[in-house]
Structure formats: C-alpha cells, structure tokens
Amino acid sequence: xxxxxxxxxxLCAVAAHAEDKRTVAxxxxxxxxRGARDIxxxxxxxxxxxxxxxxxxxxxxxxxxxxxxxxVAKCGGEAMCVGAIxxxxxxxxxxxxxxxxxxxxxxxxxxxxxxxxxxxxxxAESLPADKEISDEQALGWLRQLFPPETFNRFGxxxxxxxxxxxxxxxxxxxxxxxxxxxxxKVRAPATYKLKVEKSGFVPFxxxxxxxxxxxxxxxxxxxxxxxxxxxxxRWYVWAIVGGAVAAGGAATAIYFGTRTESTPxxxxxxxxx
Amino acid sequence: MRRLHWFVAALxxxxxxxxxxxxxxxxxxxxxxxxPVLQPELVTEYDIRSASGNVIGIASAVQGSGSNSNGLLxxxxxxxxxxxEDVYVTALSGGNLLGMARIxxxxxxxxxxxxxxxxxxxxxxxxxxxxxAEMGAANxxxxxxxxxxxxxxxxxxxPGTPAxxxxxxxxxxTWDGRFVVVAQGTTLTAFDTGSGKTVAGTLTxxxxxxxxxxxxRDQAIVALDPGNGPDGSLAIISDVGGFVGSPGSASPKVxxxxxxxxxxxxxxxxxxxxxxxTGGTTVDPCAPGAMPPANAIQVYGLDGSMSGMFAxxxxxxxxxxxxxxxxxxxxxxxxxQVSTLDPTSGAPTKLLGPVTCPSAVRVVNGTVFAVTSDxxxxxxxxxxxxxxxxxxxxxxxxxxxxxxxxxxxIDSTPSPNGxxxxxxxxxxxxxxxxxxxxxxxxxxxxxxxxxxxxxxxGTKFTFSQxxxxxxxxxxxxxxxxxxxxxGNASYQQRSQLVQMPAMGSxxxxxxxxxxxxxxHQYADCPSTGGDRPAGLAATFGQ
Numbered sequence: 008x009x010x011x012x013x014x015x016x017x018l019c020a021v022a023a024h025a026e027d028k029r030t031v032a033x034x035x036x037x038x039x040x041r042g043a044r045d046i047x048x049x050x051x052x053x054x055x056x057x058x059x060x061x062x063x064x065x066x067x068x069x070x071x072x073x074x075x076x077x078x079v080a081k082c083g084g085e086a087m088c089v090g091a092i093x094x095x096x097x098x099x100x101x102x103x104x105x106x107x108x109x110x111x112x113x114x115x116x117x118x119x120x121x122x123x124x125x126x127x128x129x130x131a132e133s134l135p136a137d138k139e140i141s142d143e144q145a146l147g148w149l150r151q152l153f154p155p156e157t158f159n160r161f162g163x164x165x166x167x168x169x170x171x172x173x174x175x176x177x178x179x180x181x182x183x184x185x186x187x188x189x190x191x192k193v194r195a196p197a198t199y200k201l202k203v204e205k206s207g208f209v210p211f212x213x214x215x216x217x218x219x220x221x222x223x224x225x226x227x228x229x230x231x232x233x234x235x236x237x238x239x240x241r242w243y244v245w246a247i248v249g250g251a252v253a254a255g256g257a258a259t260a261i262y263f264g265t266r267t268e269s270t271p272x273x274x275x276x277x278x279x280x
Numbered sequence: 281m282r283r284l285h286w287f288v289a290a291l292x293x294x295x296x297x298x299x300x301x302x303x304x305x306x307x308x309x310x311x312x313x314x315x316p317v318l319q320p321e322l323v324t325e326y327d328i329r330s331a332s333g334n335v336i337g338i339a340s341a342v343q344g345s346g347s348n349s350n351g352l353l354x355x356x357x358x359x360x361x362x363x364x365e366d367v368y369v370t371a372l373s374g375g376n377l378l379g380m381a382r383i384x385x386x387x388x389x390x391x392x393x394x395x396x397x398x399x400x401x402x403x404x405x406x407x408x409x410x411x412x413a414e415m416g417a418a419n420x421x422x423x424x425x426x427x428x429x430x431x432x433x434x435x436x437x438x439p440g441t442p443a444x445x446x447x448x449x450x451x452x453x454t455w456d457g458r459f460v461v462v463a464q465g466t467t468l469t470a471f472d473t474g475s476g477k478t479v480a481g482t483l484t485x486x487x488x489x490x491x492x493x494x495x496x497r498d499q500a501i502v503a504l505d506p507g508n509g510p511d512g513s514l515a516i517i518s519d520v521g522g523f524v525g526s527p528g529s530a531s532p533k534v535x536x537x538x539x540x541x542x543x544x545x546x547x548x549x550x551x552x553x554x555x556x557x558t559g560g561t562t563v564d565p566c567a568p569g570a571m572p573p574a575n576a577i578q579v580y581g582l583d584g585s586m587s588g589m590f591a592x593x594x595x596x597x598x599x600x601x602x603x604x605x606x607x608x609x610x611x612x613x614x615x616x617q618v619s620t621l622d623p624t625s626g627a628p629t630k631l632l633g634p635v636t637c638p639s640a641v642r643v644v645n646g647t648v649f650a651v652t653s654d655x656x657x658x659x660x661x662x663x664x665x666x667x668x669x670x671x672x673x674x675x676x677x678x679x680x681x682x683x684x685x686x687x688x689x690i691d692s693t694p695s696p697n698g699x700x701x702x703x704x705x706x707x708x709x710x711x712x713x714x715x716x717x718x719x720x721x722x723x724x725x726x727x728x729x730x731x732x733x734x735x736x737x738g739t740k741f742t743f744s745q746x747x748x749x750x751x752x753x754x755x756x757x758x759x760x761x762x763x764x765x766x767g768n769a770s771y772q773q774r775s776q777l778v779q780m781p782a783m784g785s786x787x788x789x790x791x792x793x794x795x796x797x798x799x800h801q802y803a804d805c806p807s808t809g810g811d812r813p814a815g816l817a818a819t820f821g822q
Contacts, residue, residue: 036765038766131767276351
C-alpha cells in the first residue's frame with residue numbers, strides 16, 4: 008500500500024488580472040429611436056461575459072456621472088468629446104452605441120480611444136424596426152469590432168508545496184518546479200489536471216476549475232511514500248470557488264442659483280394645450 | 281382661460297417688488313404635425329440663450345420641477361444686459377431638440393417687466409427636386425420632402441398633412457424659422473412652418489434661382505442667378521416681413537455680377553456682408569478629370585454694393601460663415617483642404633487637410649462639417665464626412681457614409697422558384713460631390729444632395745475566367761441623411777444616368793476563346809431616370 012496525500016487548500020482571488028485589463032465604457036445614444044431597446048446594456052453584458060475587459064455599462068456610468076446621457080448627446084458623436092467622458096469614467100476606451108431610426112433602425116458601434124480622442128473601428132447595422140436582436144447577433148458585432156485576442160480570457164493557478172523542487176504539470180505540460188515564482192496564467196474558463204510530483208513522495212493530483220480573472224491557489228502537501236499509510240488518509244480534494252465584487256455609490260449635486268434683488272426674475276410660460 | 285394665466289403671471293411678478301421680470305411666452309403651432317411640443321410631457325427643459333451662445337436661463341419642464349398651476353416655469357434671477365440682444369429659445373427632450381424660437385431685441389433690465397412671444401418651430405429639413413442636367417428619358421421630379429429629424433417622418437406625406445408644397449427648386453429658412461422661402465422655378469413664395477401651408481401669392485423673378493439665402497435677423501432675402509452666359513446676378517429682397525406676408529408685393533433689387541456667376545453665398549453674422557462664391561453651379565469639381573479654374577469670393581452689402589473681393593488660389597466648392605465668430609470657411613478643392621479665410625485679407629489658414637475634394641462645408645456650434653471624397657478605410661464603399669473644431673486642435677472625427685453603387689446586370693436567368701437571383705457586377709463611385717448640404721441647428725442631423733460619378737476607362741478585370749474591360753461614365757444623383765450623433769447614414773438613390781457609352785450599350789466587354797477564336801460577350805449599363813435633390817434647407821439651420 009502506497010501512502011499518499013495530502014492536504015490542499017484552494018482559494019480564489021477574484022479579479023486577479025483586473026488591473027491589467029483595459030476598461031471599456033459602453034455608452035448609448037439614441038436619436039429618438041424606439042427600436043433596439045437596451046441594446047447598450049446588452050452589449051455591455053456580453054462584453055463583460057465574453058471578453059477580457061473591464062466593462063462600465065450605462066447604469067454604472069450614470070452612477071459615476073449623473074448627466075452622462077445628456078453629456079454624450081451634447082458631444083454629437085465627436086470623438087474627442089466622447090473620449091473625455093470615457094476618461095472621466097476611468098475607461099481606456101468608449102464603445103459608443105448609436106441608435107437611430109432612418110426608416111429602418113440603424114445601430115452603429117464605434118470604438119473611441121478615450122485618451123487620444125480618436126475614433127477607431129466602426130460597424131453599422133440596419134435592421135427592420137420590429138426585429139428582435141439576438142445575443143448571437145450582438146456578439147457577432149462585438150467580435151467584428153474587437154480583435155480576437157480580446158475574447159481570450161485568462162485565470163491563473165498558484166501552486167505551492169511543502170517540498171521544494173517538486174515538478175508541477177498542468178494537463179501533462181510542465182509548468183515549473185516548486186516554489187513557482189509566479190502563478191501560471193491559463194485560459195479560462197477551463198478545468199485543468201494538476202500534478203505535483205517528486206521522487207520519493209506520493210504524487211499529488213487534483214482537478215482545478217479556473218474561472219476567468221480568478222486566481223486559484225493550491226497548497227499541496229507531499230507525503231513520503233510508505234506502505235503503511237491507512238486508506239482513510241487518501242484525500243482527493245478539488246474545489247471551485249467563485250466570487251464577485253460589486254461596488255457602487257452615487258452622489259448628486261444640485262446647484263441653486265443665487266438671487267439678488269437687483270436682478271429681474273425670468274419665467275417661461277408654457278404653451279397652452 | 282388665457283387671461284387668467286396672465287393675471288396669475290402678473291401676480292407672481294408683482295409679488296417680487298420692483299425687481300422686474302422677463303417672461304418668455306412659448307407658443308406652438310395649431311397644426312399637430314408641425315407642433316414641436318404636441319406631447320408636453322416629452323419636454324424636459326426650455327433653454328434660453330443669447331445669440332452669442334451665453335446661457336440666460338434654463339427652466340426645467342419635468343413634472344415637479346416648480347412650475348405653478350398656470351404653466352409658469354421659473355428661470356431664476358436673470359443677469360441684466362446693457363443692451364437689447366437676440367435670444368434663442370429651445371425646447372429639449374433630454375439631448376434631443378424638439379423646437380426652437382428666435383426672438384429679436386430682448387431687453388433684460390432690473391425694474392422692467394417684459395413679455396416676449398417665442399413661437400416654437402420644429403427643426404425641419406426641406407428637400408426639393410429638379411430635373412438633372414444630364415438627359416434621361418424617364419427623368420421626372422419628385423415630391424417635396426419635409427423631414428422631421430426626430431421622427432424621421434416626411435411631414436409632406438404624413439396622414440392628414442396640411443402641407444401643400446408641390447414643388448421646390450431652391451429654399452432657405454428665415455432667421456426666425458417661421459417661414460421657408462421657396463423657389464418654384466422663377467417664382468418665389470413662402471411656406472409657413474407653423475400652419476404647414478404656403479402663403480398666398482408669388483413673386484416672379486427673371487431667373488430660376490440656384491440658391492436662396494436669408495440674412496440673419498431676417499434683414500434680406502437673396503436669390504442667386506445661375507446665369508445664362510458669363511454674367512450672373514443677385515436679386516435682393518430687403519423687406520422679409522413684407523415678403524412672407526405677401527410675396528407678390530415684394531420688389532427685389534437686381535444686382536448684376538459682370539463676368540461672374542454665383543455658386544453659393546453666406547452672410548456675415550450681423551447680416552451686413554454677403555460673401556458670394558463665384559464659379560457657377562454647373563461644375564462638379566470632384567468628377568474625374570475636372571479642373572475648374574480658380575474662383576473668388578465677392579463681398580456685397582445689403583444695398584447691393586460690392587465692397588470687396590477675395591481671389592482664391594484655386595477652385596473652392598463651398599463657403600460658409602460661422603454664425604458665432606464670423607469666421608469664413610471654404611471647401612478648397614484645389615488645395616485639398618478646408619480653410620478659414622482672414623476676413624480682411626482673404627489669406628487662408630488650413631483647418632482640415634489633406635482631404636480629397638471637400639465639396640460642402642458648414643459650421644454648427646463651433647464644429648466644422650465637411651463632406652469629402654475621401655474613402656473610408658474601415659467601411660466598404662463609403663466616403664467620409666469629417667468634422668473638426670473651428671478653433672483647431674484635436675483630430676478630425678470621420679463619419680463614413682455609403683450606399684451609392686451601380687449594378688451592371690449580367691445576362692442570367694433566375695431560378696423558377698426565385699431562390700437564385702440574377703447576377704450583377706457591382707461598381708462603386710469614383711467620386712462624390714455634395715452640391716447641397718443642410719444641417720439642423722443642433723448639429724444632430726445632416727442631409728446632403730450628391731452627384732456621384734462612376735467612371736471607368738478601360739478598367740481590366742476577370743469575370744468567370746473571361747478577360748473583361750469596363751468603359752463607362754455614369755452620373756448618379758442621391759440624398760444622404762446622416763445622424764451626426766450616432767454616425768448612422770441612409771441613402772436615397774434618385775437617378776442613374778449613363779453618359780458614356782451612348783445608350784449605355786456594351787459598357788463591359790468580356791473576351792473568351794472558343795476553338796482558337798476570340799469571342800466577345802457584352803454587358804449593358806442601363807440608365808434609371810429620375811431627379812436630383814435640390815433646394816435643401818433646415819429651419820434655423822444652414
């Protein structure tokens with residue numbers, strides 16, 4: 008009987024790569040068009056779900072800049088102006104979603120570099136006014152606009168062992184020896200077969216599920232090979248932990264004009280119905 | 281009921297002691313189609329600004345924003361002004377412009393009570409129609425379009441429309457937006473943008489105006505004579521109020537332009553100077569091989585006296601004036617740029633360039649819009665409308681617009697079930713000339729009339745393993761609508777007229793070999809008769 012394993016601890020550090028990722032603010036402007044409702048929010052959701060990007064959607068943008076909608080409207084599509092709003096939102100770029108109704112509903116998507124205020128890739132689609140837009144269709148537009156690597160999402164696996172010099176492999180490919188200098192960056196979401204082995208010790212094996220932007224920490228304890236290890240010490244542990252971070256906060260400032268007695272008062276008489 | 285409103289308003293004002301008050305009395309047209317505030321619940325605010333752009337006050341119109349039961353919205357304390365100034369009133373729904381009014385000579389003074397009527401009008405775009413200069417057996421004019429940019433509806437064809445504007449070859453909005461001056465061939469009349477009807481009476485000129493221009497503050501209407509030879513002329517109507525009341529009673533002053541024909545014109549912000557760009561309207565400066573001679577800007581006073589001239593270094597396709605700063609901006613085709621001109625010396629300063637054939641230019645709220653023949657690199661078969669700040673600095677923002685293409689039919693038969701169609705060779709235009717451009721006053725919507733040219737002279741290509749040669753010259757007229765906030769564009773093709781080869785026959789020649797013998801297979805290019813858009817104008821716009 009071979010004695011083996013082991014204690015492992017698996018932890019997930021959510022948004023481990025968030026600092027490295029670009030932030031895209033998805034802002035919508037509709038010129039009186041009624042079709043394609045909530046297309047901006049939907050595109051933001053799809054980007055968040057499929058791309059390696061931090062996404063600021065319209066709702067979050069309104070929390071940060073309460074007048075963001077009218078500010079975007081005032082920009083009139085001018086890239087420098089829209090880019091400045093993106094910078095205020097802390098975004099690297101803005102995905103401007105324009106919806107207008109020129110007969111058909113026309114949806115234009117324009118990437119704008121926030122810092123340089125320059126317009127980039129653009130895509131326009133014309134749809135019948137009563138047509139519903141599927142997620143697949145919307146995702147197809149995003150894939151045309153953004154380079155393929157944008158949709159490569161990653162997580163990482165940090166492997167630690169009580170024995171130095173143990174060989175670490177993921178799905179059979181060598182990933183270094185303990186102690187690993189840094190977590191191993193892997194495509195996500197995916198499941199990996201982790202193996203930590205050293206001569207004279209029982210190999211440690213686990214299946215590790217890695218979520219996008221998550222860092223899975225694995226602490227492996229290698230047990231010396233022994234024929235006397237009781238069966239109840241064979242522990243196989245793998246775990247999946249996910250998490251999410253939400254933050255929000257908004258403040259609204261209201262400016263009241265001052266009145267002095269030396270100035271006339273102004274009124275607007277609304278038209279009689 | 282209305283008297284009660286004013287009584288209450290007076291009480292409110294009286295209650296404020298002797299501070300004085302200024303009340304802007306919003307009025308709206310009775311015609312539902314032409315009423316910009318037909319749905320009052322859509323109005324979010326009334327924005328009151330001076331003509332120079334300074335905010336006088338903004339009244340929130342959303343529910344619970346402080347209006348009293350009589351519909352009196354507070355603007356707060358107003359900054360007194362030393363002199364009377366013109367005021368622009370806009371009704372907004374969020375970021376969308378619903379309606380606008382312009383009021384002359386508003387006085388804001390402590391201790392004085394004033395009431396000004398603000399007749400709101402929609403920011404409409406008018407599109408007329410003319411027969412193309414190019415012959416076409418099926419050429420015919422189209423109905424006048426009165427486009428509501430917000431609803432994308434053509435009010436001229438809407439159910440129950442009162443509009444009776446049957447033809448229009450040139451037009452211009454009055455400064456106050458209440459009328460559009462309309463040319464129908466040699467006759468002039470006025471269209472009331474409130475009632476949706478033309479006023480009674482017409483004025484007949486000795487020429488069919490190619491362009492109409494109205495001076496700021498409605499100081500004059502100027503009609504440009506397209507000329508019939510080397511000399512052109514201008515007709516100046518000084519009494520705009522009299523003209524829109526009774527067009528037939530107006531007495532225009534005709535000013536001759538010896539050796540020059542007007543192409544287009546623009547007024548200085550104070551209306552004292554008219555900058556007339558010469559060169560005539562028959563030139564397509566963007567057409568392949570076109571090399572029009574240098575033209576000039578002649579400066580006229582309202583009395584018709586010529587006070588100066590700027591000789592340009594090359595041909596300019598368009599001129600406009602920024603209503604705020606008075607900067608003169610030209611579309612310099614020869615110099616491949618959009619430039620500002622020094623108003624005293626006429627020296628140009630590049631604003632945008634190099635660009636291919638800038639053919640139309642306007643300035644709205646400090647932003648210069650220029651239609652160019654530059655090809656867009658990201659969108660297939662599209663040209664580019666550029667916009668750049670008049671103050672300079674920053675990169676221009678491109679807005680691609682596409683849609684013009686010519687299909688050469690290939691001899692083929694569709695499948696009986698209709699699933700397999702006929703084959704065509706798509707051709708993209710070589711050049712595009714925006715010969716008229718109208719932009720709404722908030723800069724949200726541009727409509728421009730274009731002359732596209734498809735020009736291939738012995739262009740080689742292969743089709744179905746045959747060596748083919750394309751040789752043709754085709755002119756297409758159309759109308760682009762561009763939502764400048766979203767960048768979305770739509771296109772109406774109005775006519776496609778084959779100029780060469782004659783009758784459009786054998787415009788594509790494909791060679792193939794059978795048993796050592798070279799055979800030819802030809803494709804014809806058919807004309808599609810129609811019209812060309814003409815007389816574009818935006819109420820309150822340019």
